[in-house]
Amino acid sequence: WSIELAYRKFSFLLLAFLGRNCGRSMLFHFALVAATSSSQERVVVAAGCFWSIELAYQRVPGVLKTTVGYAGGKSNFPQPTYRQVTTGKTGHAEAVEIIFDSKQVPFSRILDLFWELHDSTTLNRQGNDVGTQYRSAIFYTSTEQLAAIEASMAKQAQPEKIVTQVTSAAAEDFIWYPAEDYHQRYLEKGGQAAHKGSLAPIRCYGDGGPVKKMDKPGIKAILKGEL
Numbered sequence: 001w002s003i004e005l006a007y008r009k010f011s012f013l014l015l016a017f018l019g020r021n022c023g024r025s026m027l028f029h030f031a032l033v034a035a036t037s038s039s040q041e042r043v044v045v046a047a048g049c050f051w052s053i054e055l056a057y058q059r060v061p062g063v064l065k066t067t068v069g070y071a072g073g074k075s076n077f078p079q080p081t082y083r084q085v086t087t088g089k090t091g092h093a094e095a096v097e098i099i100f101d102s103k104q105v106p107f108s109r110i111l112d113l114f115w116e117l118h119d120s121t122t123l124n125r126q127g128n129d130v131g132t133q134y135r136s137a138i139f140y141t142s143t144e145q146l147a148a149i150e151a152s153m154a155k156q157a158q159p160e161k162i163v164t165q166v167t168s169a170a171a172e173d174f175i176w177y178p179a180e181d182y183h184q185r186y187l188e189k190g191g192q193a194a195h196k197g198s199l200a201p202i203r204c205y206g207d208g209g210p211v212k213k214m215d216k217p218g219i220k221a222i223l224k225g226e227l
Helices: 002-021 024-037 050-058 082-086 107-117 143-154 217-223
Strands: 040-047 063-071 093-101 137-138 163-169 176-178
Touching: 024 093, 040 050, 040 063, 040 107, 050 093, 050 107, 093 137, 107 143, 107 217, 137 143, 137 176, 143 163, 163 176
Parallel strands: 137 163
Antiparallel strands: 040 093, 040 137, 063 093, 063 176
């Protein structure tokens, strides 16, 4: 991930400067900040309507930030709108960008929740939501993440039936574009619990639609920080 590499290089140069010109306490502070940032990772997942998926990840201890948006589509739609994506013609999927601290929650647990939250065996469909924009997908940002995805997928009950798209988010032609502001934290703004560890059921469309039960053993363990 080029941004992280640039940050690490900057941190190294800064530490060298501080070591020559500043006291030990300040040097320790900056070293601690640099160490913390290096454990941050990014992944983009698609698993149907992005509202409920974002809310679920908001509740995970160690997840630092979530953003809903559109991912993996055609180059002639670099900045798609929600209306365009709903036509199914852009190639983009409704997705959630997840920034997390791998020291608090390993990537394997991010993946465990991903499988729990949707049906990865239905092609371009989640319940009544049908279209390529609702496909199952993981857009990874490192070779280590790819290896973890492959291992996690192999552990699922019927891995041969999984239709999840696995694509690099670091590729030059990969498109990620944040959704409109009103989509961000949509269910939280509608009154649903977003605090870490919450097991409250998620009403996927706010006042109606399907309900995701979050107190199932597999999901509960993740939300309570069990590694």
